[in-house]
Amino acid sequence: MSPLIASPDGFYPQLSLNxxxxxxxxxxxxLFAHLILLxxxxxxxxxxxRWKGYAQSSWDVDIVQNPFVNPIVMAxxxxxxxxxxxxRWTVLAALINLLLCRYFFVHMRWKGVLRGMxxxxxxxxxxxxxxxxxxxxxxxxxxxxxxxxxxxQVDFALIMxxxxxxxxxxxxxxxxxxxxxxxxxxxxxxWRSYRNKSPNDFVIKxxxxxxxxxxxxxxxLMLIPPTRFIGAILIIISFFFIATHIxxxxxxxxVMLCGVLFFHPGSFGDNLAAxxxxxxxxxxxxxxxxxxVANQALTIALWxxxxxxxxxxxxxxxxxxxxxxxPQPFQQILEMYTNFFGIIMWRVFTIDLINxxxxxxxxxxxxxxxxxxxxxxxxxxxxRFSHVGESIxxxxxxxxxxxxxxxxxxxxxxxxxxxxxxPCPDDCVLVFEYIFIDKTETSFDFVPVAEYVVDPAAGTVVxxxxxxxxxxxxxHAASPLHExxxxxxxxxxxx
Numbered sequence: 001m002s003p004l005i006a007s008p009d010g011f012y013p014q015l016s017l018n019x020x021x022x023x024x025x026x027x028x029x030x031l032f033a034h035l036i037l038l039x040x041x042x043x044x045x046x047x048x049x050r051w052k053g054y055a056q057s058s059w060d061v062d063i064v065q066n067p068f069v070n071p072i073v074m075a076x077x078x079x080x081x082x083x084x085x086x087x088r089w090t091v092l093a094a095l096i097n098l099l100l101c102r103y104f105f106v107h108m109r110w111k112g113v114l115r116g117m118x119x120x121x122x123x124x125x126x127x128x129x130x131x132x133x134x135x136x137x138x139x140x141x142x143x144x145x146x147x148x149x150x151x152x153q154v155d156f157a158l159i160m161x162x163x164x165x166x167x168x169x170x171x172x173x174x175x176x177x178x179x180x181x182x183x184x185x186x187x188x189x190x191w192r193s194y195r196n197k198s199p200n201d202f203v204i205k206x207x208x209x210x211x212x213x214x215x216x217x218x219x220x221l222m223l224i225p226p227t228r229f230i231g232a233i234l235i236i237i238s239f240f241f242i243a244t245h246i247x248x249x250x251x252x253x254x255v256m257l258c259g260v261l262f263f264h265p266g267s268f269g270d271n272l273a274a275x276x277x278x279x280x281x282x283x284x285x286x287x288x289x290x291x292x293v294a295n296q297a298l299t300i301a302l303w304x305x306x307x308x309x310x311x312x313x314x315x316x317x318x319x320x321x322x323x324x325x326x327p328q329p330f331q332q333i334l335e336m337y338t339n340f341f342g343i344i345m346w347r348v349f350t351i352d353l354i355n356x357x358x359x360x361x362x363x364x365x366x367x368x369x370x371x372x373x374x375x376x377x378x379x380x381x382x383x384r385f386s387h388v389g390e391s392i393x394x395x396x397x398x399x400x401x402x403x404x405x406x407x408x409x410x411x412x413x414x415x416x417x418x419x420x421x422x423p424c425p426d427d428c429v430l431v432f433e434y435i436f437i438d439k440t441e442t443s444f445d446f447v448p449v450a451e452y453v454v455d456p457a458a459g460t461v462v463x464x465x466x467x468x469x470x471x472x473x474x475x476h477a478a479s480p481l482h483e484x485x486x487x488x489x490x491x492x493x494x495x
Contacts, residue, residue, distance in 0.1 A: 006229070007226055007267070021273075040383055056111050056112055105121035126156075134149070161215070180354045180439065182194040190245060325492065362428050402475055415461055430456065
């Protein structure tokens with residue numbers, strides 16, 4: 001194959017200085033844009049419930065997520081994004097950004113209803129780690145840079161493999177998946193157009209098969225040295241299409257950027273990057289005993305992480321698909337390790353997440369006409385519900401009913417915390433309506449199946465079942481979902 005598409009046949013991958021500068025530059029721009037989109041929502045997303053935010057209140061959370069620290073955090077974050085974009089103090093900026101991303105998008109994943117902002121938050125964090133590793137090794141440990149790049153490539157490939165395998169097991173081959181996201185007003189840009197299509201339309205069937213198979217095939221290609229670049233191109237093309245159809249903020253663009261890590265020198269992608277970045281900074285070789293020890297420790301840590309990565313995924317899959325847990329303390333170690341690094345089984349856009357959407361209303365206590373609050377998407381004119389973080393929050397509130405059906409208190413606590421962030425007059429209550437997307441042979445029907453009347457002041461939640469044919473607690477028949485022991489664990493409640 002031509003070197004324009006065929007990667008060098010070697011164990012360690014290669015990345016030119018131009019491609020790395022392009023990678024850092026684009027990440028800086030995407031991060032800056034991501035923060036701009038977050039800014040109007042930062043008081044909810046990044047503040048404790050003590051100040052009507054989404055984070056569960058505790059002494060350590062309240063110290064960081066409060067009205068006094070929040071402006072400092074956001075200003076620091078913007079400065080980091082600007083420094084990365086313009087290539088100034090990149091190692092320090094990348095490190096601070098990584099710490100912020102890890103705190104809000106990984107550490108807070110199970111401590112707030114935002115859920116670490118789901119996949120968009122996780123990918124922002126993952127790219128932050130990638131930028132830091134590459135910038136640090138470029139300037140302070142050039143001999144470690146090939147290993148760091150290898151670890152990043154393998155890690156990303158396994159993320160895509162995990163996503164594709166889960167889609168394969170969760171109904172996509174049986175035409176259960178992509179179509180529900182396309183017709184869901186909470187996620188789809190063109191939901192009205194797709195709702196007019198038959199669920200058995202050739203286009204929909206094709207998209208479902210491509211959704212899982214592209215990720216699996218691309219992941220395998222990215223793990224094979226000569227085909228690394230080809231696998232990356234498949235991911236870039238597929239997520240470009242997704243970006244035009246699904247409202248995921250900048251997630252798709254960030255996943256596409258990950259493909260740049262596979263642009264070997266002389267490749268078609270590397271040549272394009274060179275058109276944008278024509279003067280990459282040279283590596284800075286610094287020496288010293290402290291730096292030598294730090295670089296040796298980094299080398300050992302990268303090898304350990306690379307060795308444990310497939311084992312971590314095996315452990316997660318054993319917990320989830322075999323529905324078994326490891327003996328203690330191995331189960332505890334597995335969960336501590338995967339939660340620390342944010343290693344998850346990607347269930348992005350699968351049936352149990354997208355076969356419903358919540359409508360939120362304000363209603364007078366005495367009854368009467370309801371006022372719709374949740375108007376999804378930019379065209380609907382609602383700033384709050386136009387952000388993907390809000391959709392992730394609302395969706396994850398109600399997937400709690402499926403993930404932990406025997407722990408109704410967890411759902412009630414989360415729903416009340418969320419409800420208290422919505423302005424509600426004293427003479428009104430909030431009504432959360434659960435709309436199930438019923439896919440028949442010929443149509444997509446929006447069916448109200450339950451509603452939850454929430455009184456934020458009194459701290460009460462009253463459930464009304466509207467349709468007994470659909471259970472809000474049950475996973476879809478095509479899904480392997482089962483009740484987990486607790487948030488942050490894939491181990492079953494009962495092994």
